[in-house]
Amino acid sequence: MNMEKQMTYEMSSPPFVLESHFSEDYLHFSEVINPPEKSDREAAAIWDLLSLKQGSSVLELGCGYGRIANRLAEKGARVTGLDISGILLKKAEADAAERRVDVEYVLGDMRSLPWRDRFDAAFLWNTSFGYFDEADNERVLHEAASSLRKGGRLLIDQDNRFDLLRDQSPIVVQRNDDLRIHLINPDPLTDRRNLERIVVRNGCVRRSRISIRYYGFVEYARMLPSAGFETVEAYGAEGGEFTSYGPRLVVVAHK
Structure with missing residues (x-):
C-alpha cells in the first residue's frame, strides 16, 4: 500500500473542524459503527424519551447522514435536521x-438557528454537543430552547465522561482493507477529549483533529435552566438508569 500521499487538516475554527471531520471518510465507516x-433501537428510545407521537415536530441538531431523523419520520414525526x-x-x-419520507434538511450552524417557538422537541444524539468553547456550547442550548414551543423537550446524549476515563486506548475500526484509528488525548483540566482521526483508504492517509467538551449532570443542571428550561432529568444509555460507569449520559430538559 502506498502511504506517501497524506492530507492533514489543520483546524483554525470550529466550523472548519467539523466540516473536515465529518466528511466522506466518516460516511465510509458509518454502517460498521x-x-x-x-x-x-436508538430511534425507538428517542421516541419514548421525548414522548413523541404522530405529527410531533422534531428538530435534530447535528443530524449527520439522517440515520435517526429518517427513522423518526418513518414513525410519523415531522422532522427537521440541521448539520454543518x-x-x-x-x-x-x-x-x-x-x-419515501419527507424530512427538511438544513445546512447550518447549531449556534445560530433560524427557528423560534416552532418545535415540540429537539435533540442532539451520539455526542453531538460540546464541539465549541464554553460560551458557544451554552449558546447552542439557548438557541435550542428558543426553537422550542412552551412545554417542549430537549434531549442530549453523550459519552459518559466517567466511563471514558477508564480506557484511553486507540479505537480502531476496519471496513474491508480500510482503517479508521482514533487517538485520544484527554485534558482533565478542561474536561475536553482531544481526538485525532487517522483514516487509511485507497493508499492514502488522512488526518483530522477535533476537541469535545464533556459535561457532567451538575453542569447541565446549571446550564439548562439558564437557557430557559424548567426541569432537567438524567438517564443512562437509551433511557435506562444512569450509573457512574455506564457508557452514556442522557439528559432530558423540559421548557
Missing part, C-alpha cells in the same frame, strides 16, 4: 428519498 439494528456538513446532508436526503 452504526449498523441498522442499532439505529432502529453538506456531504452528510446529501446522504441524509438520499436515504430519506429511498425510505
Whole structure:
C-alpha cells in the first residue's frame, strides 16, 4: 500500500473542524459503527424519551447522514435536521428519498438557528454537543430552547465522561482493507477529549483533529435552566438508569 500521499487538516475554527471531520471518510465507516439494528433501537428510545407521537415536530441538531431523523419520520414525526456538513446532508436526503419520507434538511450552524417557538422537541444524539468553547456550547442550548414551543423537550446524549476515563486506548475500526484509528488525548483540566482521526483508504492517509467538551449532570443542571428550561432529568444509555460507569449520559430538559 502506498502511504506517501497524506492530507492533514489543520483546524483554525470550529466550523472548519467539523466540516473536515465529518466528511466522506466518516460516511465510509458509518454502517460498521452504526449498523441498522442499532439505529432502529436508538430511534425507538428517542421516541419514548421525548414522548413523541404522530405529527410531533422534531428538530435534530447535528443530524449527520439522517440515520435517526429518517427513522423518526418513518414513525410519523415531522422532522427537521440541521448539520454543518453538506456531504452528510446529501446522504441524509438520499436515504430519506429511498425510505419515501419527507424530512427538511438544513445546512447550518447549531449556534445560530433560524427557528423560534416552532418545535415540540429537539435533540442532539451520539455526542453531538460540546464541539465549541464554553460560551458557544451554552449558546447552542439557548438557541435550542428558543426553537422550542412552551412545554417542549430537549434531549442530549453523550459519552459518559466517567466511563471514558477508564480506557484511553486507540479505537480502531476496519471496513474491508480500510482503517479508521482514533487517538485520544484527554485534558482533565478542561474536561475536553482531544481526538485525532487517522483514516487509511485507497493508499492514502488522512488526518483530522477535533476537541469535545464533556459535561457532567451538575453542569447541565446549571446550564439548562439558564437557557430557559424548567426541569432537567438524567438517564443512562437509551433511557435506562444512569450509573457512574455506564457508557452514556442522557439528559432530558423540559421548557
